[in-house]
Amino acid sequence: MLLRIDHVGIACENLEEKIAFYRAAFGVTVVSQEVNEEQGVKEAMLHVADGEGGGSYIQLLEPTGPDTPVGKFLAKRGEGLHHVAYGVTDVTKAMAAMGGAGVRLVDEHPRHGAMGTSIAFLHPKDVGGVLTELVESPAPRPEQT
Ligand code: CMX
Ligand code: CO
Numbered sequence: 001m002l003l004r005i006d007h008v009g010i011a012c013e014n015l016e017e018k019i020a021f022y023r024a025a026f027g028v029t030v031v032s033q034e035v036n037e038e039q040g041v042k043e044a045m046l047h048v049a050d051g052e053g054g055g056s057y058i059q060l061l062e063p064t065g066p067d068t069p070v071g072k073f074l075a076k077r078g079e080g081l082h083h084v085a086y087g088v089t090d091v092t093k094a095m096a097a098m099g100g101a102g103v104r105l106v107d108e109h110p111r112h113g114a115m116g117t118s119i120a121f122l123h124p125k126d127v128g129g130v131l132t133e134l135v136e137s138p139a140p141r142p143e144q145t
Contacts, residue, residue: 001094003053003087006135007045011070011082015042015062022046022058031057032115040068045114053087054137059114083121085133091118094134098122110136 012018022028028046035042046058061082063071073082088094091110099105106121113119113135122132 001088001097003089004051005056006054006085006087006133006137007057007059008081009059009061009083009085009131009133010080011061011063011073011077012079013062013074015044015060018060018062019044019046022060028058031055034114035064036112036114037064038111039113040064041070043114059085083131083133085119085135088134088136091120091134091136094136095120098134103127 010018019030019033023030023046026046028048030044031047032045033043040063042062042064044060046060048056048058050056061070063069063074065071066075070082095105095107095110103126104123106123107119110118110120113133116138118136120134122134124131
């Protein structure tokens with residue numbers, strides 16, 4: 001059911017500073033930068049590699065305010081690894097399967113993620129302390145097939 005690791009989400013206080021660090025230290029490039037008000041984040045996707053199932057990324061996350069998931073996480077734990085995101089073919093089907101296996105779903109329905117993806121979160125308390133995201137990428141445009 002899982003296609004690949006789509007991205008790792010990393011919480012930070014200052015997005016621009018962390019982008020500069022990752023570009024200098026790892027030579028990665030920013031492929032998308034957006035504000036997702038619903039998730040309460042300013043974010044950047046940094047490209048790591050392309051595989052059969054699609055790309056893999058580092059997602060840098062700066063909260064838009066203290067009362068957001070990443071804002072609360074930073075206050076409690078400080079900067080660092082925030083979540084792991086797996087690519088899936090169909091996020092609604094994956095949610096049903098994982099919910100059926102007894103894992104608490106944070107989202108009842110898929111939400112909008114970076115780069116046109118559909119995303120849903122699984123509760124960290126049911127995944128051994130790891131906030132887990134499921135990502136369905138948009139269908140490729142005809143010229144990319
Ligand atoms: N990883 C591991 N544990 C986490 C966590 C994380 N990222 N975030 C919270 N927790 C733990 C807390 O430490 C806390 O544990 P304790 O009770 O043992 O202290 C518990 O979960 C509850 O945490 P909280 O601070 O009270 O936060 P909430 O219950 O209000 O929210 C959660 C937790 C997971 C439901 C919320 O963070 C959420 O909805 N996350 C999904 C959305 C999200 O993270 N969006 C930003 C990223 C967007 C993107 O990737 O595109
Ligand atoms: Co993410």
